Amino acid sequence: MTASDRSADPSALYASHVAELQRRAETALERGGFDHLVVPSGTLHYQVFDDRDYPYAVNPQFKAWVPLVRNPGSWLVFTPGAKPKLVYLQPFDYWHVVPQAPSGWWVEHFEVIVIREPQQALAHLPADAARCAILGEPQSALGAFAPNNPPPVIDYLEYHRAFKTPYEVAMMREATRKGVRAHRAAEAAFRAGASEFDIHLAYCAAARQDANELPYGNIVALNQNGAVLHYMELDREAPAQSRSFLIDAGASHVGYACDITRTYAADRDGEFQALIDAVDLAQRRMCDQVRAGFDYKQLHLDAHLALAGILKDFGVLKTSPEAAVATGVSGVFFPHGIGHGIGLQVHEVAGFAASDRGGRIDKPAGHPYLRLTRVLEPGMAVTIEPGLYFVDLLLQGLKQGEHADSVDWNRIEQWRPYGGIRIEDDVVCTEAAPVNLTREEFAAVD
Template sequence: MTSSDSTSLPALYAAHLAEQQRRTEQALARGGYDALVIASGVEKFAFLDDRPYVFQPNPHFKLWAPLVQHPDSWLVIRPGHKPRLVYCQPEDYWHVPPSAPSGFWVEHFELIIVRRPEDAREHLQVAGRLAIVGEADAALDGIVPNNPLEVLNPLHYARAVKTPYELLRLREASRSGARAHLASQRAFREGRSEAEIHRAYLAASGHAERELPYGNIVALNEHAAVLHYQYQDVAAPARSLSLLVDAGAHSCGYASDITRTTGNGDATFQALIDAMEAAQLRLVDQVRAGVDYRGIHLASHREVAGVLRRLGIVAMSEEAMVAERVTSTFLPHGIGHLLGLQVHDVGGFMAGEDGGTIDKPEGHRYLRLTRVLQPGMVVTIEPGLYFIPMLLDQLRATPAAAQVDWTLVKHLSAFGGVRIEDDVACRDDGAPENMTRDAFAALG
């Protein structure tokens, strides 16, 4: 347990709300607005159907209230006032309505319960100029989301730095995710199918599938070479060579995002996993205040070049592999992203509170974070090394192809590839906090 975790949850939450109130008041003043009105969102339905999609709350809403299954609710934030929560609790016998508000958080709000979505309107029309945040379909008569950038920009920029309450929630999400990853690895060793491994993950995480922060990637064998592999075969392969699981969990809307790769005992593939594990930990150690995250991404290509050279996959110098973009064949994605209320949290490219963009390194268009790290930021570090057929075909057409051990590549292609991902908090006292490794260590 960290020092933040040892502080009572109510105290951490109260301090968190005070910080959000401070940030909001500053953002309203910068934009010339008098109040911030936030829609939780509305339930959406499939086209020509009465079947709803999984409800996804507005992240601005769950930043304030630990409510993730509450459509048609609203918040009103005003300088000098207690936050107002308009809580929609319909009378319904077709579905289970939200329970009556209770818990450590309720006392911090002016609570108004309404039975119909339209009844919220009268409680949202406060005096002054309103910044209304939400999707267009959340609009009520006279309350139409305008999402002013002069208010949203400073809020998005600030949200990258987490409060102690948010860090506690992210640690909880890491613990749930780590427990589920261990269950998925056990199912792999039992020879289970992707669908069965996924079900083992769900059972261990304590989440229903609709509650996951993102769709699980559960990839056996060559499927691990598909970065966002979206299917789950119900039949197990004749032989399970490798498993890549990219999956998370959540705690009151805060997400974990963890990837682990497991082999079946093949010495060559295990050597690749071990080399990538060591490289990943070196990259994690670079998560420190004042470090440009783009530098960590570029360092990941140097690390991958070293792995390719040491394992005999590519017989070129590391400098030449990076310069000739050979490493991009094997690592075609970014090193990671901000993490928090959203798995790919907002504000990753922002130059400052007024907006603007910090450019990605040339030739690295898939990087999702370009900011300088600050204490309180939580990022993922997820290097990978894959054997992707279409990219390998492109490499074959270059002069570097002569330096590739294609026999070894063919052998490793059956395993798909390796990705290892940890959730890491930047701290003000030097070494980063690896939430993912800490969670696995706590489980023994």
Template sequence: MNAQSNASLQPLYAAHLDIQRRHTDEALAATGFDALAIYAGAQHMQFLDDQPYPFKPNPHFRWWTPLAEAADCWIVYRPGQRLQLIFLQPADYWYKPPEVPNDFWTDAFDIKIIREASEAKAHLAGLTRCAFIGEWREEFTDWGFTGRNPEPLMHRLHYVRAFKTEYEVECMRRASRTAARAHKAAEAAFRSGASEYEIQMAYISASGQTENELPYPNIVCLNANTAVLHYQNLERTPPAEMRSFLIDAGAQLHGYAVDITRTYSQRDDDYAAMIKAMDEQQLGLCSEVRAGVDYAEIHLSAHRRIAKILRDFDVITASPEEALASGLSSVFFPHGIGHLLGLQVHDVAGFTVSPDGKQKARPPGHPYLRLTRTLEPGFVVTIEPGLYFIDQLLDKARTSPLGKQINWQQVERFKPYGGVRVEDDVVCTSDEPENLTRPAFANAN
């Protein structure tokens, strides 16, 4: 992102900090702390090697700053005082040290530069009733922290993270444009007959983000591989017959993730018609993202809508309500309809319905739903209905009473295509929901 685009975020970021300060002050006052010391995290070396694992900062750290090169950095927060960034810039000639930050957000911080990670202790000394947030390390034992990720405080901080500020939503809007551009490149690679690996490379090139910078490992799968929910392989050779393509891939900006799935057919066939039907039902589900709606009800609505598709395509004989009640729809739709989205792809506090950490359970029979809260303005959620022809689930259904309501001939017809999933990211507002994904695709080059 160029400097001018970043500069346009400055007023949104300033307002974001004001809101965040208010939330944090309330959380500290309610839990008896005077300060926060937020540790970005450390690099970890691979076993018996001198190479580190990819580093990602603690999301609590990135809630305050978009700084990505942040290993062994700290943020100190005290109500009513300027934010402090303790920034590690080692004197090193093996690796290029990170540059001292100078961007749209840095005016909000007093930046203290350290050369060794242990020097942070001197800058943290004297903080009273200070809560540590982050990945704990034994060397911090005598640094004077009053609590380590104290649960009552964490519940309150996690609870409010669901309410995205306009700065956070704008970061996700812009990340959506990056992801849409890369999705278009991936589709073009599929249409040209590329392998899964080649499609992945096309996506990465078009996104301008490395695999480590992307918010999660891309799911790039062809034909029957699309029935593997978190498919992780990248076959180097294209299949002899190209039938179907599913890609679940995102992008991020300043730590904020987007999560998008599209499915394509190589031909204008019944599978293509099934994708179109799923796309229409998915848009209907997106329209259900309204303030005051129980997200679990959207999940159950998805089961009815998917069961309708299955019945329309003669895969099942049961009505949508019967398929939901009996568990038949779960044979083909075994995951949740979506989740909160933000600094983490599966953002925190999906079951937390009050600041003190009270939890709301999933509906019985739906163990993989990640969000049960009632939607409120500012929530950003994914809507990702899918239907799949998964051998393990089908084999189990075949030997149960559910098998009598399945047209096994149609199952065999669709199995070589794997499955269908369509996923958008949607902002709950006080009025019409805002779909972040569809406009990004409509305007992608």
């Protein structure tokens, strides 16, 4: 990927993106025996016994076509041989800000019909709902147009969504730029002695996104809180001493996500920083394994061996790395998967799909939390996120089990106050060397 590719005007990439979506949709409709693809953007959901709505989340099948993420009540219609149609809800409303009329570099690719009330969409949807593959959640039903989510159509579209178009990679890069800028602000807040809550606010301010706009809830963990894989408590008060900082936080851009994790030591010359550096070096090597034809399951298994080697080097393991992997001891310190697909969703769909006709590629035995088992191919975008943690619950199980003597418990006690380490990049598989979106954008900022 060249510098010009990285800074490409989205309008120059979008036409081919929409053409590819139409090609995929035609095949998916043929597989399912349908004439039309109908995709609602989604609707607002209200809390039971209350009049407050939950934060709106656009249907991923909808935002794949159009860069719209705040437009409930709209519809996308595709019929092979015809221009895609966007039925766009722009309601009469003086309680809220009304969406602007569609405009910009993408509009010319659609027949745009503006409606003022949700029911008006019916006049612009295909005549026979039974001939439509309708992709969405049940609450999006409108008259006869209730989502049916036919498996042959879903299987095909979601399988091929793993392969990002150049437009999608460009959008993911823009999300990454926002995320990297925010990560640098979060690190600065940590080094200034801020609380988890204040670090989170610094992150949102730098990303220019509030919590509902971010692709997932920020994980902002100081000290031992880094041992909680999905820690989201956001303590309001700073600890008396900040030893370590783990942040797993992303950003969004026109519906696409980035997913970045970094870990920092308060003492840049201390042993915990050396442990971070060792994991970082191993993670870079893992990212380089994102090559066409490589089995992602093997990448996960290789990561266990590499991380066990680090534990051995730092005096935690008393046994060999190979033995730690074989006995499951490595899983005590690395208890999650090496990563997942990413794109329109942080955990992109069809991670276990055997083919575009369905089927499942099982996870390796003893590794229940791996989210992707496919062989890597050009166009796939994945995360690589190895970690080493000192989790009390898992350590207690190890201590009570038959392999308790395979580790140095005094050494573990030294590391427990630091919680853990995770480093995560978003990487695109190509015909040649992988493109590490995260590292490239950190280098650009730095």
